[in-house]
Amino acid sequence: MMGPAAMLLLLLLLFPVASAAGSRTLVFILAGQSNMGGRGGATNGTWDGVVPPQCAPSPRILRLSPALRWEEAREPLHAGIDLHNVLGVGPGMPFAHAVLHSHVLPPDTVVGLVPCAQGATPIANWSRGTELYERMLTRTRAALAECGGQGKLAALLWYQGEADTIRREDAELYTGRMETFVRDVRRDLAMPDLLVIQVGLATGQGKFIKLVREAQKGVKLPNVKYVDAKGLPIANDYTHLTTPAQVQLGKMLAKSYLATL
Incomplete structure (x- = not known):
């Protein structure tokens, strides 16, 4: 007959991800377009x-x-999410590693990434009301529910805007659209001070x-940070960051987040 202690040990061995998600879990939304989805090493088909x-995978990064459902995170992080594209390395995993290796957070901290x-x-x-917006909210709420009350939504990491460089009208409207987006997300998630870090x-x-770029810098909402990707290495398609650039960007995002603690 198996005793209570032995049964608990068996359950932890069988369900390590579930137990990790029940620890102190910091949840981060990853949203935007292809450079957030990850194209590092994936621009040649x-x-x-x-x-x-x-x-690299880690039991403390989900x-x-x-x-x-929470699972151990691994590249390509957006597999099954950023649909109909060839995926590679993005900034999410290096961001999570940099946060955990900072020694600023408690040693039992788990980072939960929500690719969107x-x-x-x-x-x-x-x-607000679009398919991508509603999917992001659904996934974020599910992530927090899967934490069993032990999760905290720490930030929204946002890398988007390349598609808005095509038409002047979209570029000129970007500041207002970004500010509306941030306000809507904060209201719908009932987090009026949610940290947003835009690239x-x-x-x-x-x-x-x-x-x-000027429109991005023009966003004046409180608790919206700016991390600049300009100058990072670009792949031969002249659009996407290379794998080393994504690693560097992840570290830059982590530095921006950790500076708020």
């Missing part, structure tokens, strides 16, 4: 499969699966990159 140490990005999407496709564009799909 297939992913090269290279996973740097800063992107991702919310397409089926809305979709390639080639303008910010209008993320407005300044490194590239664009059109010629109005400078206008969108």
